[in-house]
Amino acid sequence: MPTKKKTEEIKKAVVGKEPELIDLPGIGPAVSTKLESAGIFDMMSLAVMSPAALADAAGVSSAVARKAIQAARELLDLGFVEGTEYAKKRENIHYITTGSKNFDGLLGGKGVESRSITEAFGAYGSGKTQLGLTLAVNVQLPKEKGGVSGKTVFIDTEGTFRPSRIKQIAEGLGANPEKVLKNIMVARAFNSDHQMLLLEKVSEMVKTGEPIKLMIIDSLTAHFRAEYSGRGQLADRQQKLNRYMHDLMKLAETYNLAVYVTNQVMANPAQLFGDPTTAIGGNIVGHASTYRIYLRRGKQGSRVGKLIDSPNLPDNEVQFWVTNLGVVDG
Numbered sequence: 001m002p003t004k005k006k007t008e009e010i011k012k013a014v015v016g017k018e019p020e021l022i023d024l025p026g027i028g029p030a031v032s033t034k035l036e037s038a039g040i041f042d043m044m045s046l047a048v049m050s051p052a053a054l055a056d057a058a059g060v061s062s063a064v065a066r067k068a069i070q071a072a073r074e075l076l077d078l079g080f081v082e083g084t085e086y087a088k089k090r091e092n093i094h095y096i097t098t099g100s101k102n103f104d105g106l107l108g109g110k111g112v113e114s115r116s117i118t119e120a121f122g123a124y125g126s127g128k129t130q131l132g133l134t135l136a137v138n139v140q141l142p143k144e145k146g147g148v149s150g151k152t153v154f155i156d157t158e159g160t161f162r163p164s165r166i167k168q169i170a171e172g173l174g175a176n177p178e179k180v181l182k183n184i185m186v187a188r189a190f191n192s193d194h195q196m197l198l199l200e201k202v203s204e205m206v207k208t209g210e211p212i213k214l215m216i217i218d219s220l221t222a223h224f225r226a227e228y229s230g231r232g233q234l235a236d237r238q239q240k241l242n243r244y245m246h247d248l249m250k251l252a253e254t255y256n257l258a259v260y261v262t263n264q265v266m267a268n269p270a271q272l273f274g275d276p277t278t279a280i281g282g283n284i285v286g287h288a289s290t291y292r293i294y295l296r297r298g299k300q301g302s303r304v305g306k307l308i309d310s311p312n313l314p315d316n317e318v319q320f321w322v323t324n325l326g327v328v329d330g
């Protein structure tokens with residue numbers, strides 16, 4: 001077990017930069033590389049591992065693994081927080097209405113939540129972008145109307161952001177369309193590296209005092225899917241996506257942001273009954289998303305949203321509409 005002194009030494013050695021895995025006892029560059037290829041990039045991921053799992057992933061003895069985990073936990077000041085402190089942390093969580101009471105209900109009652117990633121996946125035209133555009137407007141509403149008087153960062157990978165549509169939704173709410181549009185900062189991501197890099201920009205913007213409360217990535221996976229389409233590239237793609245999901249969650253947690261991402265689907269030929277589609281990115285994206293919703297077209301021009309595998313809410317299905325006003329109930 002590392003002594004207090006040892007922890008202090010590590011802390012001193014990493015002053016001015018974020019501690020990295022190689023700063024931990026028993027973790028050299030080779031082991032660190034090995035861990036990265038297993039999807040473990042940062043202190044937090046390592047700190048929450050079991051010694052056996054780490055020993056396995058890193059190819060080190062369980063004694064070394066135990067020491068590294070202990071050191072990581074001390075560095076992060078990971079301990080038990082008191083219930084009251086935990087409750088306080090949860091207190092400043094905010095919610096953004098989707099515009100549909102039904103849909104909000106699917107997410108626990110108030111809409112998309114800060115410190116969380118909400119993922120919508122579905123076929124082309126299922127309403128993923130429309131939901132994002134609606135949220136980008138609704139986040140600007142005052143609290144009593146289901147917003148947080150906040151701004152949005154919209155990372156557009158497919159060129160589907162439509163200022164005219166934003167204005168239309170804003171007008172429907174009786175808001176000033178130009179003002180609403182101004183509170184949405186749009187960045188076009190040209191490839192997956194650029195998409196990843198943009199997260200640093202978001203972090204900078206929040207630090208300079210921009211009241212950003214919502215971040216949208218539409219689409220999360222399109223670039224990754226296009227760039228890593230070759231045979232044998234799946235592992236690389238998943239590793240990069242894993243890192244990206246990690247960075248997203250970190251941003252959400254650090255700055256109390258709600259994160260909304262859209263994801264595509266692909267045909268799953270192995271499934272013979274029901275809806276034969278699965279989300280891109282599989283478990284990597286699925287596990288990192290706090291709320292996953294499958295969107296599809298429903299009866300009479302409606303849409304259906306289905307909550308999938310939520311840890312704390314029932315898997316449920318609701319109907320909503322996309323109209324001039326954005327996302328609404330029937």
Ligand SMILES: Nc1ncnc2c1ncn2[C@@H]1O[C@H](COP(=O)(O)OP(=O)(O)O)[C@@H](O)[C@H]1O
Binds near residue numbers: 123129130131324
């Ligand atoms: N102003 C509008 N009024 C009604 N429906 C709209 C409007 N704008 C877009 N839609 C609907 O939204 C669909 C596009 O949904 P979109 O969110 O772009 O799908 P995707 O899941 O591919 O992102 C259109 O096919 C149309 O049915």
Ligand SMILES: [Mg+2]
Binds near residue numbers: 128129130218
């Ligand atoms: Mg879209």
